[in-house]
Amino acid sequence: MCGTDGTSGANGTGTRNGANGGANFRSNPYQPVGDFLSNVGSFKIIESTLREGEQFANAYFDTETKIKIAKALDAFGVDYIELTSPAASEQSRRDCEAICKLGLKAKILTHVRCDMRDAKLAVETGVDGLDVVIGTSSFLREHSHGKDMAYIEKTAIEVIEYIKSKGLEVRFSSEDSFRSDLVDLLSLYRAVDKVGVNRVGIADTVGCASPRQVYDLVRTLRGVVSCDIETHFHNDTGCSIANAYCALEAGATHIDTSVLGIGERNGITPLGGLLARMVVTSPEYVKSKYKLHMLKEIEDMVAEAVEVNTPFNNPITGFCAFTHKAGIHAKAILNNPSTYEILNPADFGLTRYVHFASRLTGWNAVKTRVGQLGLTMTDDQVKEVTAKIKTLADVRPIAIDDADSIIRSFHLTLHEQPGKAAPVKVQNGEPVEVANGL
Numbered sequence: 001m002c003g004t005d006g007t008s009g010a011n012g013t014g015t016r017n018g019a020n021g022g023a024n025f026r027s028n029p030y031q032p033v034g035d036f037l038s039n040v041g042s043f044k045i046i047e048s049t050l051r052e053g054e055q056f057a058n059a060y061f062d063t064e065t066k067i068k069i070a071k072a073l074d075a076f077g078v079d080y081i082e083l084t085s086p087a088a089s090e091q092s093r094r095d096c097e098a099i100c101k102l103g104l105k106a107k108i109l110t111h112v113r114c115d116m117r118d119a120k121l122a123v124e125t126g127v128d129g130l131d132v133v134i135g136t137s138s139f140l141r142e143h144s145h146g147k148d149m150a151y152i153e154k155t156a157i158e159v160i161e162y163i164k165s166k167g168l169e170v171r172f173s174s175e176d177s178f179r180s181d182l183v184d185l186l187s188l189y190r191a192v193d194k195v196g197v198n199r200v201g202i203a204d205t206v207g208c209a210s211p212r213q214v215y216d217l218v219r220t221l222r223g224v225v226s227c228d229i230e231t232h233f234h235n236d237t238g239c240s241i242a243n244a245y246c247a248l249e250a251g252a253t254h255i256d257t258s259v260l261g262i263g264e265r266n267g268i269t270p271l272g273g274l275l276a277r278m279v280v281t282s283p284e285y286v287k288s289k290y291k292l293h294m295l296k297e298i299e300d301m302v303a304e305a306v307e308v309n310t311p312f313n314n315p316i317t318g319f320c321a322f323t324h325k326a327g328i329h330a331k332a333i334l335n336n337p338s339t340y341e342i343l344n345p346a347d348f349g350l351t352r353y354v355h356f357a358s359r360l361t362g363w364n365a366v367k368t369r370v371g372q373l374g375l376t377m378t379d380d381q382v383k384e385v386t387a388k389i390k391t392l393a394d395v396r397p398i399a400i401d402d403a404d405s406i407i408r409s410f411h412l413t414l415h416e417q418p419g420k421a422a423p424v425k426v427q428n429g430e431p432v433e434v435a436n437g438l
């Protein structure tokens with residue numbers, strides 16, 4: 001074959017491109033280099049429903065509810081569970097201790113101000129680590145705690161060294177990072193990195209950042225510190241999932257989430273929404289690490305606890321997330337679901353639904369429904385009954401029951417017409433009796 005397969009000579013060297021394509025692929029100087037910064041296939045989740053989520057307007061979690069949520073998140077596979085500071089209230093401190101005693105696989109963190117008293121209280125609860133936070137933006141420095149950068153750096157180092165001396169993990173984060181002075185931020189993070197902090201945090205506390213800004217800041221920071229980078233994105237401008245994704249692409253290692261995104265104001269990156277994004281990008285990593293079929297149960301549990309409904313347009317679990325309506329979509333979906341689905345509902349223990357009770361329906365969708373009802377019709381008959389459904393749906397909105405009634409009564413008339421044989425359902429090549437009005 002060599003020299004006759006049409007590839008030799010084409011490149012003027014006489015070497016073949018076919019059989020050893022792999023070797024050529026590796027040595028091809030035009031091959032794009034891998035993105036070595038990106039962590040889209042190796043990120044960790046810091047689940048903050050029991051901290052950020054407690055700041056949601058409707059949230060009040062009693063101890064029992066906190067334990068139920070913590071256990072569910074642990075079973076789901078999150079890496080960390082973050083709890084409200086024990087300094088917030090006496091009950092918060094007791095709850096923190098109770099959750100630490102559960103012996104969960106997930107590491108337990110608590111979120112504290114950059115203050116030695118808070119750090120000492122937290123260390124005594126038995127947590128695995130502390131997420132230390134202080135505001136560094138000029139707004140917060142002037143109007144909140146009133147401390148300058150030199151004071152912030154000195155206190156940060158003291159608190160970090162204390163936590164490390166207790167053998168615990170420590171993250172240091174600014175608040176409102178995107179409106180902090182970049183030079184201040186980078187020199188502070190470089191200083192805490194030098195004393196051995198485990199992670200530094202970038203927090204878009206006001207939800208002002210765009211994905212491009214996130215990418216630039218995280219990438220710049222990646223070049224300055226050697227520790228891990230945690231990120232926290234509020235959703236005021238609707239960018240919390242996109243920002244988390246861009247942060248991972250730029251080299252962030254940890255993403256803060258909450259169930260349904262609940263948190264201060266309209267919340268942060270939602271756990272389910274982030275995983276919808278990441279399962280498309282890194283299916284093996286996400287599917288092997290997280291029990292995705294538990295997502296709906298966990299969202300329902302939290303929705304009930306804070307008395308909200310899951311939004312209709314929620315990724316994965318919104319009531320119509322896997323509903324296909326237009327006739328063209330339905331036909332293609334019935335042939336091959338990947339035509340109009342980037343996510344597979346089965347990965348989440350859910351099922352797709354082909355909507356057939358509307359004037360946009362097509363006969364393929366109706367044919368499937370006829371089968372689900374245990375009825376048998378020829379294609380021409382299905383087309384005829386589809387026309388009847390569309391006629392009614394042109395007049396008023398119709399429910400599934402309406403469409404089913406039309407199908408059943410049409411099926412009945414087929415039996416009643418004199419001289420016309422009743423349709424027979426066939427199973428395994430044998431005719432079977434079909435009860436009317438199934």
Ligand SMILES: [Zn+2]
Nearest residue numbers: 052205232264
């Ligand atoms: Zn927040």
